[in-house]
Amino acid sequence: MNLGFLGDALDHWKGSLFKYLLEEEVLRRFAIDPMFSDQSSWAEKEKSIYARLMHVEERQLICHKHDLRNRCEYFREIEHDGDLFLDPDTGVATGSTFSKKHVRPQEVASLIKRHGNRLLVLYQHNARGKILRERVKEVLVAINSALGAFSWCSYESSSCAAAILFVARQFSRAHEVEKAFQKLLGLGSTKIRVGNFPLQKNDRSLTGGSL
Numbered sequence: 001m002n003l004g005f006l007g008d009a010l011d012h013w014k015g016s017l018f019k020y021l022l023e024e025e026v027l028r029r030f031a032i033d034p035m036f037s038d039q040s041s042w043a044e045k046e047k048s049i050y051a052r053l054m055h056v057e058e059r060q061l062i063c064h065k066h067d068l069r070n071r072c073e074y075f076r077e078i079e080h081d082g083d084l085f086l087d088p089d090t091g092v093a094t095g096s097t098f099s100k101k102h103v104r105p106q107e108v109a110s111l112i113k114r115h116g117n118r119l120l121v122l123y124q125h126n127a128r129g130k131i132l133r134e135r136v137k138e139v140l141v142a143i144n145s146a147l148g149a150f151s152w153c154s155y156e157s158s159s160c161a162a163a164i165l166f167v168a169r170q171f172s173r174a175h176e177v178e179k180a181f182q183k184l185l186g187l188g189s190t191k192i193r194v195g196n197f198p199l200q201k202n203d204r205s206l207t208g209g210s211l
Contacts, residue, residue, distance in 0.1 A: 001034040001050070001087045002101075003041045010160055011053040014123065017155060017164060018085070019055035024180045027119065029082025033062040037089050037100045040067075054085075068100035075107050083119040084111065091124035092165075094142040109147035112169060119166055119173045126161040136163055136193075143167060144197045153177040153194040171196060 005011070021027045032054055036042050051058040062080060066073040078084070086108075089101035098104055103122065112120050124139055126132045136154055143150065151174040153166040166177045178194040185192065 002037050002089050003046060004038075005089075006046060006050060007053065010123075010162060011050070013157065013160060013162075014085075014087070014164065015054045020184060021177070021180055022055070024183075026176050026180045027083045027121075029080075030056065030085070031060045031062055031080045031082060032056060032085045032087065033078060035068065035086055035088045035100075035103065037068065039064070071104075071107070075110065078111065081115045081118070083121065085121040085123075086111075087123045089125075092122060092139045092142060094138045105142040105146035108143050108167065112147060112150070112167065116169050117173070119168045119177070122165040122167065124163045124165055126163075132156050132158055132161060132163060136165070139165065140197050149196065149198065151175075151194075151196050153181075153192065155181060156191050156193070 018027065018030070022030060032051075034047075034050060047061060048058050051061055062078055062084075064074055064077050066077065068074055086103050088103045091102065092108060093099075093102035093104050108120060108122065112118055122139075124136065126135050133156065136156065140152060149169075151168050151171040153174040154163050155166075156163040166174055168174050174194055178192060181189070181192045
């Protein structure tokens with residue numbers, strides 16, 4: 001998250017999804033790591049605004065002594081054991097290069113392995129010139145290379161060129177997200193997909209399509 005984007009349309013979108021999932025009791029012991037890419041620029045006032053936009057209490061934001069220039073220490077500081085949202089500027093890095101705008105697949109894997117029943121939520125921006133569904137597949141492949149088998153659900157907003165990914169070791173957690181969004185949007189929504197990775201015979205998306 002970068003201060004220059006505070007309060008844009010995507011913040012309202014993310015916050016509305018979390019508010020709904022919290023009301024439906026899908027998110028459990030929920031916390032947010034904003035992954036500030038410009039950490040020194042954020043004063044308490046801006047952090048408070050961000051928390052309100054995400055529909056959480058400010059105490060639910062993960063605090064850090066280190067910034068993303070020291071990634072090992074940064075992620076070691078995340079002691080929270082419940083569900084967690086990571087809000088990097090860009091999303092999951094899928095290539096050999098990455099920056100403080102990304103979260104690495106290995107970091108995603110580490111956070112999930114620490115707590116087996118955790119639902120890890122990830123912001124993912126689309127890459128320029130990509131179809132959003134293709135970008136989501138690239139991200140899932142990258143996470144699989146670091147984590148192994150997992151289950152996932154995605155809410156994909158083509159108008160915003162972004163997705164929110166829900167990743168868990170247990171399929172029941174991803175399925176809970178799917179069911180909640182089905183209840184909200186209806187079975188015919190093309191924005192919601194769910195499945196396992198690597199692909200299994202019973203994988204499905206609400207569109208009836210595949211990755």
